[in-house]
Amino acid sequence: MKATIKDIAKKTNLSVATVSRILNNKTGYFSEKSATKVHKAAEELGYQKNTTAVELVTQTSKVVAVIISSTKTNFADQIIDGIQEVAFENNLNVIFLYAGENDEEIQYKSLVTAIERSVMGIIMVAVELNGSNLDYLQQSRIPYILLSTAHGPKGSAFITTDNYQLGYRATEFLIERGHRKISLVGNDLSDTGTERLRGYKDALKNNHISFNPGLALMGDFSYEDGITAAKKLFQPKLRVTGLIGGSDMVAIGIINQAKELGFSVPEDVSVMSLDGTNITNIYRPIITSAIQPFKEIGKRGMQQLLNTDERPHQSQLLTFNINEGESTRRI
Amino acid sequence: MKATIKDIAKKTNLSVATVSRILNNKTGYFSEKSATKVHKAAEELGYQKNTTAVELVTQTSKVVAVIISSTKTNFADQIIDGIQEVAFENNLNVIFLYAGENDEEIQYKSLVTAIERSVMGIIMVAVELNGSNLDYLQQSRIPYILLSTAHGPKGSAFITTDNYQLGYRATEFLIERGHRKISLVGNDLSDTGTERLRGYKDALKNNHISFNPGLALMGDFSYEDGITAAKKLFQPKLRVTGLIGGSDMVAIGIINQAKELGFSVPEDVSVMSLDGTNITNIYRPIITSAIQPFKEIGKRGMQQLLNTDERPHQSQLLTFNINEGESTRRI
DNA sequence: CTGAAAGCGCTTACAG
DNA sequence: CTGAAAGCGCTTACAG
Missing domain, CATH: 3.40.50.2300 (Response regulator)
Incomplete structure (x- = not known):
């Protein structure tokens, strides 16, 4: 059996109340002499506070x-x-x-x-x-x-x-670098994904690029989304020059599949991502990324x-x- | 205040004992009629069991x-x-x-x-x-x-x-493929690392390759260990043909630094790792790896x-x- | 089928 | 400075 304050009380001939006060260091409520005895007994008994009981009684x-x-x-x-x-x-x-x-x-x-x-x-x-x-x-x-x-x-x-800004500024980033055929890949249908899509669309519109629904490929932020998108958009010929992956994994999927199909990144196609975890620095090429402040x-x-x-x-x-x-x- | 079984007891005119039995479905200890009343009251009061109290009383x-x-x-x-x-x-x-x-x-x-x-x-x-x-x-x-x-x-x-086997078989794997200048990189000094080192040494010995302490570079399984090792072993010229990284990250560090120095993997140098997490499949080149059954x-x-x-x-x-x-x- | 009572390990007014 | 007592929310022999 585990030792309790009752055991300490018995061993020191004090009440559990006093033992409790000493163990919780309620200064002023006990003598040095008792404190020494209690600490010694606690040590000897291998006493461990029972937090479950404390939470129950203190209701916190x-x-x-x-x-x-x-x-x-x-x-x-x-x-x-x-x-x-x-x-x-x-x-x-x-x-x-x-x-x-x-x-x-x-x-x-x-x-x-x-x-x-x-x-x-x-x-x-x-x-x-x-x-x-x-x-x-x-x-x-x-x-x-x-x-x-x-x-x-x-x-x-x-x-x-800010997911709207994530979509907007990533798109704008590519536009500023001369891209006009830009795809958004692997975002889901929740608020996160739809806000990004909204930002993407607004950035296109403000730059007088018409929105092509075939270039907004939704998904669930997975590596496979990147693979799928690349297969769809790179065959029979490259239909985009820039892609934005909804996560680092999506971007890596795109790049790996691009390599598979014989395309170079960024020579043939530019790819960026929207998470910016450490893997973007470790992968080669280093992945351009919107770095979320996780x-x-x-x-x-x-x-x-x-x-x-x-x-x-x-x-x-x-x-x-x-x-x-x-x-x-x-x- | 959160509702307790006492509240339910009051509301149903039953004792807390009966309420407890019903809530825990101690079949045979209550009537259907009481059970219905109790479940209804619990629902209405938004009752939530207090697991803390249960653990205290049951001592489990x-x-x-x-x-x-x-x-x-x-x-x-x-x-x-x-x-x-x-x-x-x-x-x-x-x-x-x-x-x-x-x-x-x-x-x-x-x-x-x-x-x-x-x-x-x-x-x-x-x-x-x-x-x-x-x-x-x-x-x-x-x-x-x-x-x-x-x-x-x-x-x-x-x-x-089995860390000894990890070290042994990875080394053997490279030896079987013609490598004789093999480096072990990034393992720590705990049992994990020392067992791997022992396996590495034994594999060398059993294949009549003498152990070169300069090729066993310890570390803490980090990406930086890989970078450091590559700088040390690839300059001014390649002093090894095969390397075993103590983790996937170590191997990636080695490969990235190899690229940095103008070497190709696996054309110029072979690199493998000892974890085999998913990143080995996503990185390019796909990393040869001992896959631990995590x-x-x-x-x-x-x-x-x-x-x-x-x-x-x-x-x-x-x-x-x-x-x-x-x-x-x-x- | 049901209730009163003891008790899990602890804290804390209250009284001295 | 110390102790007796009540109580946190719950379970479970015991008795009926």
Whole structure:
């Protein structure tokens, strides 16, 4: 059996109340002499505080649960880093739960795990909550925030990169370098993808380029989306000069398939991406990319959760920079 | 305030005992009529079970804590998948804690979080525990297991790929293809790295190639290790024909730096790696790699934790296959 | 089928 | 400075 404060009380001939006060260092409520005895006994018994009991009696928790959509989303690493950094500064514990790839059942199970433990807050990373899960989350009354996803309705707060600008400025970037046949590839049909598409269209329009629906290929940000798009757009002949991948993986898919078909990047075709994780620096050619501030998204998410009491959650759209690599060129 | 079973009891004019039995579906201990009333009241009150209280009173936990060394280790994703799969089958909850990159303080904090919650088991992924943290973990009496790391001493159980064979067979693979000047790059000084080095040396010896200490460059499995090694071994002229990177990142570092110096892979030099994560298929050239069974490591780790009672933990060394990509050739 | 009671490990007014 | 007591939300023998 694990030792409890009762065991310490018995061993030191003190009450559990006094032991508790000493262990929690409630200065002024105990004598040095008792303190020494208690600490010695605790040490000898190998005492471990039972946080579960503490949380029950104090009705508080110092735990934030982070629910992540999947382990396949490599940008989540940076968001996690940001969350951890702020949590560490504020002496909070963070537990992570993986909710699979849009799997409603696993998503629900991870919500249950977090909610039934009465965590102090929940951060959802890149999770598209379906209706009933969102209801469940809201009903719990636990403060929450959505990162790297943009749910307009239902009044949930979210923090993400400005997806409209992502679409707009990437398109503009290629236009400024002489491209006019530009494809947008691998974005999904959620707010994230549709905002990017809107930005793409507006950038074309403002530069007097007519929108060609055949060049906006939606998907789910996957490597395969890039492969598919390249097959479609590069055969029987190159129908575009520039492509924007909805993620780094999409861009790499495009480039690999371009090579497969005998085209060079950026000599024959320019390719850029919209995430800018570390892989863009490690791949060759180095990939031109809009670098999303993922770590900052994580930090702000955690900070905002801590300020719950002061004001209602507010959504934030963050800005970004475009890093010019070796996968694009002026034509 | 959140609703409790006491609220339900009041509303239904039943005792908390009966309410508890109904909510836990202890068949035979309640009438259909009461059950209906209770479920209705629970629904109306938005009742949420308080798992913290349940764990306290039943003195059990259905939570396994997984402590991961860092978000930079990309193979951890597959291990996580394996762990989740088995946990899901067994109706267990898994919480993940990130412990930084060999940071003793964060490592300790994550251990505290897990231990003070009396989780039913702890899985350490790619974590090198220092002495006092290991003591702390063992003292807690919570079952634990180490994945993808090999601590010989202190009787901890671990599951990992056979690192000796990894070193041996990768070296042999290159020797069979005519290479005799072979370098091993980027492995660390822990059991993992030293076992690989031992396998490398034995493979050389068994093939009558003398060991050259200048070709065994240790490191910490990083991209930079690959860059550094290539600078050292490729200038002023190529001093090796084949290299084995201790991780996919090390191999990519070598290849990128080779390109930088004007060498082609595999025409001028062959490079292979010892992880085999997805990036080896996405990079070009496709990287020849010993594919570690990471997902299997995760599954077995979780399974073994579940069998704690039956027999003491046992260490396992798993086998692997080598996938021939485009980054190596016969010479 | 149901309830009263004890208890999980801890904290904290209240009283001295 | 210390202790007795109540209570956090729940479960479960025990008794009926």
